[in-house]
Structure formats: structure tokens, C-alpha cells
Amino acid sequence: MSRTKNSSRRMATCLLALAVTLAACRDSGQGDYVNVSGKIFVFNYRIAEATYLLTLAKLRKIPDGSSLETTFENPAGGDPFVVRQDIWPTMDKITVESPPVKCVKANREYQVTMRLEDAKGVVLQTIERKMISDTDQSLMPDKPLVVGPFYDPNPDKQPAPPTICPA
DSSP states (O other), X not given: OHHHHHHHHHHHHHHHHHHHHHHHHSOOSOSOSEXXXXXXXXXXXXXXXXXXEEEEEEOSOOOTTOEEEEEEOOTTSSSOEEEEEEOOTTOSEEEEEOOOBOOOOBXXXXXXXXXXXXXXXXXXXXXXXXXXXXXXXXXXOSSOSEETTTTEEOSOOSOOOOOOOOO
8 A cells, every 4th residue: 555655646746746847838928029130221222212120039929919119210300200010920020111211320329119019009018229320321322223113224313402411
């Protein structure tokens, strides 16, 4: 009988250890949903546009109906740019791009704030980042070099009026 009792105790101890291990592996519901895996200013000289571009990697399941609101500092001054997009649960990577921006200066910090919200508007996570360009937008052409879907040379050879940028 004592042999059966010891076996039962061992079995109970093993089951308890297994239960504790499995509980430790379970998602506790705490921590970040996404992290920034890449950030860059994109200078598309062919169409004479610059944009912010960020890539987010999903760390854990994002609730259905969630959205991401991203606020980009306006390098030309004035109101920031706000981009809102739906986040689908099947997305592993999330790409966020700003509208075209003007007056990007090299080696200057620009603020980006992202708010991940659930379907009810409750903020799940806030991410703040500074972005720095290594290129000055003044090196870009004033007007697109090409136009149309076949990248035809731009027939408008007249230079665009200069953009007035803050110092």
C-alpha cells in the first residue's frame, strides 16, 4: 500500500509541476501588442515626394476591430499629419506611411506617436518615437522627374516655386 501511496504522490507532484509550467507559458494578457521593427524617411526622387515609413511587428494577438492612429510631426510646421488604419488580427507586420511631407531637414528629430486602440476606442498601447533623416529634402527635385504609370519624362520643365521651410 505504501508503494501505491508514493506512486500517487509522485503522480500528483508531476501533474502539479506540469500545470505550473503550462500556466507560465500561457499569455498573461500583459505587455506590448506591437513593437517598432523599422523606421525611415523615404525620398522618392522620381515623383519628388518624401514620406515617413514605419514597420511594426506583432508581439501577441491584437483584439478584433482594433485600429492604429499615428500622428506625424509636420516638418514644414503647422498641424501634424494623422493617419488612422484598421488592424486585422491576421496581420503579422503593420506598415504605416505618412502623407507626403515637405521641409525634412537632415539630422533633426521629428516626433511620431502611435496609439493602438480596441474596437471601443480604449487605448491598448502608445508608442512614441523620434525619427531622424540623414538626408535633407532640399536635395530632391522641385517637381516629379517622371509622370504617369510608364514613368514618362515630365513635360513641365518649369521649376516649381520654392517651398518656404522653417529654420
